[in-house]
Structures are given as C-alpha cells and as structure tokens.
Amino acid sequence: MRVVRPVAQRLLALGPVLFGITLLVFALNAVALGDPARAALGQRADPEVLRQLRHEYALDRPLVVQYATWIGRLLRGDLGRSYRQQRPVTEVVADRLPATVRLALAATLVSVVVGVGAGATAAARPGSGLDHALMGAAVLGISTPVFWLGMMLALVFAVGLDWLPVSGYGGGDLAHLVLPALTLGALHTGTVARMTRGSLLDVVRLDYIQTARAKGLAEGTVLGKHALRNALIPIVTVIGIGLADLLVGAPLTETVFAWPGLGRMLVAAVGERDLPVVMGAVLVFAVVYVVGNLLVDLAYLVIDPRTRAAD
Amino acid sequence: MRRAAGERPSPETPEARRGADRTAAGPTAGPGQPGHRWRRHRGFVAGLALVGLFVLASALAPVLAPADPLHVPTGAEAATLLPPGPHHALGTDVLGRDLLSRVLYAGRVSLAVGLGVELFAATLGCLVGLLAGYYGGWLDAVLMRATDVVMAFPSLVLAIGLIAVFEEPGLDKVFLVLGALGWTTIARVIRGEVLTLRGQEYVEAARAVGVPDPVILVRHVLPNCLGPLLVAATIGVGGNMVAEAGLSFLGLGAQPPTISWGAMLAEGQTFLTAAPWVAVFPGGALLLAVLGVNLLGDGLRDLLDPRFRKW
Numbered sequence: 001m002r003v004v005r006p007v008a009q010r011l012l013a014l015g016p017v018l019f020g021i022t023l024l025v026f027a028l029n030a031v032a033l034g035d036p037a038r039a040a041l042g043q044r045a046d047p048e049v050l051r052q053l054r055h056e057y058a059l060d061r062p063l064v065v066q067y068a069t070w071i072g073r074l075l076r077g078d079l080g081r082s083y084r085q086q087r088p089v090t091e092v093v094a095d096r097l098p099a100t101v102r103l104a105l106a107a108t109l110v111s112v113v114v115g116v117g118a119g120a121t122a123a124a125r126p127g128s129g130l131d132h133a134l135m136g137a138a139v140l141g142i143s144t145p146v147f148w149l150g151m152m153l154a155l156v157f158a159v160g161l162d163w164l165p166v167s168g169y170g171g172g173d174l175a176h177l178v179l180p181a182l183t184l185g186a187l188h189t190g191t192v193a194r195m196t197r198g199s200l201l202d203v204v205r206l207d208y209i210q211t212a213r214a215k216g217l218a219e220g221t222v223l224g225k226h227a228l229r230n231a232l233i234p235i236v237t238v239i240g241i242g243l244a245d246l247l248v249g250a251p252l253t254e255t256v257f258a259w260p261g262l263g264r265m266l267v268a269a270v271g272e273r274d275l276p277v278v279m280g281a282v283l284v285f286a287v288v289y290v291v292g293n294l295l296v297d298l299a300y301l302v303i304d305p306r307t308r309a310a311d
Numbered sequence: 312m313r314r315a316a317g318e319r320p321s322p323e324t325p326e327a328r329r330g331a332d333r334t335a336a337g338p339t340a341g342p343g344q345p346g347h348r349w350r351r352h353r354g355f356v357a358g359l360a361l362v363g364l365f366v367l368a369s370a371l372a373p374v375l376a377p378a379d380p381l382h383v384p385t386g387a388e389a390a391t392l393l394p395p396g397p398h399h400a401l402g403t404d405v406l407g408r409d410l411l412s413r414v415l416y417a418g419r420v421s422l423a424v425g426l427g428v429e430l431f432a433a434t435l436g437c438l439v440g441l442l443a444g445y446y447g448g449w450l451d452a453v454l455m456r457a458t459d460v461v462m463a464f465p466s467l468v469l470a471i472g473l474i475a476v477f478e479e480p481g482l483d484k485v486f487l488v489l490g491a492l493g494w495t496t497i498a499r500v501i502r503g504e505v506l507t508l509r510g511q512e513y514v515e516a517a518r519a520v521g522v523p524d525p526v527i528l529v530r531h532v533l534p535n536c537l538g539p540l541l542v543a544a545t546i547g548v549g550g551n552m553v554a555e556a557g558l559s560f561l562g563l564g565a566q567p568p569t570i571s572w573g574a575m576l577a578e579g580q581t582f583l584t585a586a587p588w589v590a591v592f593p594g595g596a597l598l599l600a601v602l603g604v605n606l607l608g609d610g611l612r613d614l615l616d617p618r619f620r621k622w
Contacts, residue, residue, distance in 0.1 A: 016456055023460075139602070145594065152590075248466060251471060267563065270563055279472070282468055282472040286468070
C-alpha cells in the first residue's frame with residue numbers, strides 16, 4: 001500500500017503543530033495583562049475565593065507547572081470553567097458549535113455550487129463579455145469586507161424587500177440561514193470561481209482534451225466529463241483554503257446576523273476578558289482548521305496519484 | 312503537513328494567475344518595452360488609480376473635509392442622522408457629525424494601520440526568512456515550525472484572541488497584534504527565494520572574499536528578493552486594512568474618538584433601517600480601498616514575477 005506511508009507522514013507532522021498550538025493558546029493566559037481572574041470576579045471579590053481559583057488553575061505556580069496542569073486537563077477534555085458563566089467551557093462551546101457548523105456547511109455549499117458554476121461558465125467562453133463580468137464579480141466578492149456585505153444584503157433583502165429576516169437564529173428556521181450563508185460564502189465563492197476557470201482553461205489546452213474533441217464529442221461532454229475531473233485537484237485545494245475564509249468570517253458574520261455561534265461567543269468573551277472561554281474557542285477554531293487541512297491533504301492522495309510518489 | 316510546510320497552494324496559483332492575466336491584458340498583449348507592459352495591465356492600472364485616490368484623499372483629508380469629524384453640533388444646528396444632501400454630502404451620523412469628513416479621516420487610520428503594520432511585519436518576515444533560508448539546519452527547522460504554528464490558526468481568530476491579552480482594546484493593540492501575526496507569509500516567500508539564491512555564484516564569491524554574513528544578506532541576497540517581497544507586502548497591506556476594520560467593527564479595535572471605518576460600520580448597523588447611509592459609505596470606502604490594494608498586488612505579481620510572464 002503506497003498510500004500508507006504518506007498518510008503516516010502527514011499524521012506525524014501534525015504532532016509539532018498541535019503542540020505549538022497548545023503553547024500559543026496557553027500563552028494567551030500566561031501573558032495576559034492585569035488580572036483577568038480578578039477582573040472576572042469583580043474588584044470586591046472574596047480574596048479566599050480568588051486564592052482558591054488561582055490554586056485550582058495552578059496560577060500561583062511556575063509557568064511549566066501551569067502548562068502541564070492545563071494540558072493534563074485538556075487531554076481529559078476539560079477546558080476549564082468560564083469566569084462569567086460559572087459553568088464548564090466545554091459546555092459553553094458545545095452549546096454554540098452546532099450553529100457555527102450549520103452556517104459553515106451552508107456557506108460551503110453556496111461557494112462550491114455558485115463558484116464552480118460561475119467559473120465553468122466563464123471558462124466555456126474565455127474572453128467573452130460574460131467571462132469578464134463573472135470574473136469582475138469574483139474580484140469584487142473577494143475584496144468586499146464580509147461584515148459590510150452582510151449588512152448590505154440585510155439592507156436589501158430584509159429591510160428593503162422584506163423577503164428574509166434581518167438577523168437571529170429563528171430556532172433553526174431555514175429562512176434565517178439564507179443571508180448569513182450567502183455572506184459567509186461570498187468571499188470564497190469568488191476564489192472558487194477564479195480557480196475553477198483558471199484550472200479548466202489550463203486543462204482544456206492539454207492533448208487528451210484535443211483528442212476528445214477530435215473524436216467529435218459534444219463540448220459539454222468534453223468539459224463536464226474529461227476536463228472537470230482533472231481540474232478537480234486545484235478545486236479541492238481551494239475548498240480547503242475556503243475553510244480558513246469560513247473560520248475567519250465566522251466571528252464577523254455571526255456578529256452581523258446575531259447568529260448564536262462560536263465566533264460571536266469568542267468576540268463576547270474577549271469583550272468580557274473571559275479568558276478560559278477565549279482560549280477554548282481559539283483552540284477549537286485552530287483544531288478544526290488543522291484537521292480540515294489534513295483532510296484536504298489526504299483527499300489529494302486519493303485524487304492525484306502524483307502526490308503519493310512525491311514524498 | 313506537506314502543504315503547510317511547503318508552498319501552500321493559494322487561490323493565486325499559476326493557473327488562476329494566468330487566467331486573471333488573460334482577462335486583464337487581453338489575449339493580444341504581446342512583447343513590448345517594460346513600460347508598455349505595465350500600462351497595458353488593466354488590473355494594475357485600475358489598482359494604481361484607486362490606491363492613488365485613497366492615498367491622496369487621506370493625505371488631503373484636512374483640506375477636503377468640509378467639517379471637523381469630531382464636532383458634535385448642538386442646539387439649533389443639531390442635525391442627527393440627516394440623509395445625504397447639500398449641506399452634508401454623505402449625510403450625518405447619530406451625533407450629527409458630518410459623515411464625509413469622518414469617512415475621509417477614517418481613511419487615514421486605515422492607511423496608517425495598513426502600511427505601518429506591514430512595515431513591521433515585513434521587517435520581521437524578512438529577518439526570519441533570511442536567517443532560515445541562509446543558515447538552514449536547526450535554525451531553519453525552528454523558525455519554520457514557528458511559522459507553521461502561527462499559520463495553523465485562522466488569522467483573525469487568533470488576532471481576536473490576542474486582543475483579550477490586553478486590559479482595554481485600542482488601535483495601538485490592533486497594531487501590535489496584527490504586526491506580531493502578519494510576518495509568516497513573507498518569511499516563507501523570502502526563505503524560498505534565499506534557498507535558490509544561496510547557491511548562486513555571486514553569493515559564494517562574496518563569501519569567498521570574506522564579506523560578513525549580514526552584509527551578504529542585506530546587500531546581495533535581499534535586493535534579489537524585492538519583487539516577491541513587494542507583491543507579498545502589498546497583499547499584506549490589504550489584509551491589514553480588512554483585519555483592522557473587522558476588529559474595530561467587533562468593538563475590539565479603534566475606540567472613540569479614533570475614527571475607523573470598522574467602528575463606523577458598527578454604528579451604522581445600529582441604524583441600518585433608519586439611516587442606511589451611515590453604514591453604506593464607510594463600507595464602500597473600505598471596499599474601494601481594499602479592492603485597489605488587491606488589484607495592485609495582483610498586477611504587481613503578474614508584472615514582476617518572471618514565472619508568470621507569457622512572453
């Protein structure tokens with residue numbers, strides 16, 4: 001099995017990165033200025049309670065011990081307790097994660113369907129007016145600040161046309177999902193469209209496509225069956241990159257649409273300096289990102305045999 | 312991870328780039344004098360024009376602004392949430408302040424953060440990239456693993472988390488945080504360049520005649536990385552501007568009385584229904600400025616990087 005070795009290599013390479021991630025997240029608390037624990041409990045906090053809290057988190061011990069304590073709890077799935085909400089961070093995160101996942105999946109769907117569609121349409125007639133218009137829209141989509149786009153969409157479709165709700169989760173109602181998903185997906189839609197177009201145009205020039213055309217196959221079959229399949233490799237890459245866009249856009253989009261997700265929770269926790277929650281959220285975001293990238297890497301191994309030999 | 316350690320395939324891969332170039336320069340762009348090429352690149356020219364406008368408007372803000380951006384008119388002249396009209400070209404905000412003046416002054420903040428942070432981050436990135444690429448060995452390993460770790464976080468999420476380290480948010484903290492996180496791409500770009508330059512004869516000649524390493528790096532190696540450095544730094548400036556606006560929008564960046572497009576947008580959202588112009592104009596300005604910087608960066612890459620030259 002020639003796939004086993006490269007897969008093992010990628011899993012091994014994950015170790016140092018994950019270790020580095022925990023160090024950086026831990027540093028958020030270690031270098032925090034002022035006294036977040038005190039700030040959280042209030043100026044008139046009972047000194048005894050404060051001392052207990054410090055002792056519990058080993059905040060009164062050397063940094064190495066603090067880190068060891070923290071990582072030990074982390075490995076047992078304990079992210080600590082929220083200063084403000086008086087409950088475990090894992091509970092807080094678990095409450096908010098589903099909304100973010102739902103939003104991210106919907107946004108991915110938008111960006112892949114619209115992006116690949118627009119890119120393939122543009123590639124069918126390169127240099128045409130439609131091509132220019134679509135690629136112009138793609139650049140615009142990439143450059144538009146996600147939170148402003150969200151507000152403008154809300155302004156037009158919710159305030160102006162009154163087709164969709166302005167914000168909120170609506171208890172999982174699908175109409176509430178539309179605008180946030182469009183907003184979060186827009187940035188990445190542009191990237192996907194450009195990538196699809198570019199990689200289709202590159203593949204189309206290759207010999208085997210000429211052969212397919214020479215055989216007299218319909219243009220749709222040539223593009224759809226032969227070209228798109230080879231163009232898939234860069235498209236998978238770009239979907240992986242999209243994960244970064246999604247995670248970066250989540251705090252902004254969720255804030256614009258009052259979406260009860262992990263991103264808005266992170267922003268609120270930073271505002272309150274609820275450091276255990278901040279650390280937990282940042283850690284979850286980073287792990288999702290790293291694992292997502294790993295999956296993209298593994299997808300490569302499956303789609304493109306050349307990457308197996310390259311290692 | 313192979314992808315994280317090597318050249319991360321970005322949306323701007325050769326495929327996408329050549330695709331974009333075809334749109335921009337047209338299929339007929341042929342060989343010509345250098346100046347000819349630059350003038351013919353439509354994206355570059357448009358980007359240059361937008362950025363020129365942005366820089367000019369920021370520099371001349373005190374002259375162009377019709378009113379003091381912080382002046383809150385009271386009594387008889389009070390004018391809150393006025394729509395765009397003859398007295399206030401872009402209307403007024405909830406305190407009756409002239410929006411045009413505020414948009415102009417906020418542009419200065421955006422430009423200063425974009426350039427200032429990049430100056431800091433690029434210097435750091437050059438240092439890391441030069442040292443890692445030139446000396447190799449364990450230094451390279453340590454520096455590149457550190458780069459991997461910082462890049463393993465979705466950028467804005469880590470920036471949001473780092474803001475929690477400080478007792479109070481503010482533009483100065485945004486500066487520190489973005490500068491501390493923004494060096495990674497440039498470090499990788501420079502390292503890659505140095506790896507190919509290090510074996511060049513003129514570098515070995517310099518070493519052979521006893522030129523000290525710092526002089527070799529700064530006088531002989533760095534100047535040959537200027538093209539890719541300029542491209543990466545330009546794109547970085549756009550990223551910094553978006554990040555600053557995002558953080559300020561979330562209330563984790565610029566605080567009053569500092570004027571920032573992001574902070575203005577947060578206000579604008581509150582009055583989205585009653586006074587949409589408060590949100591439309593700062594966001595539009597941000598979009599145009601970022602679009603300009605992105606187009607400029609894309610154009611520079613097409614024009615400076617010989618690998619993507621078609622002639």
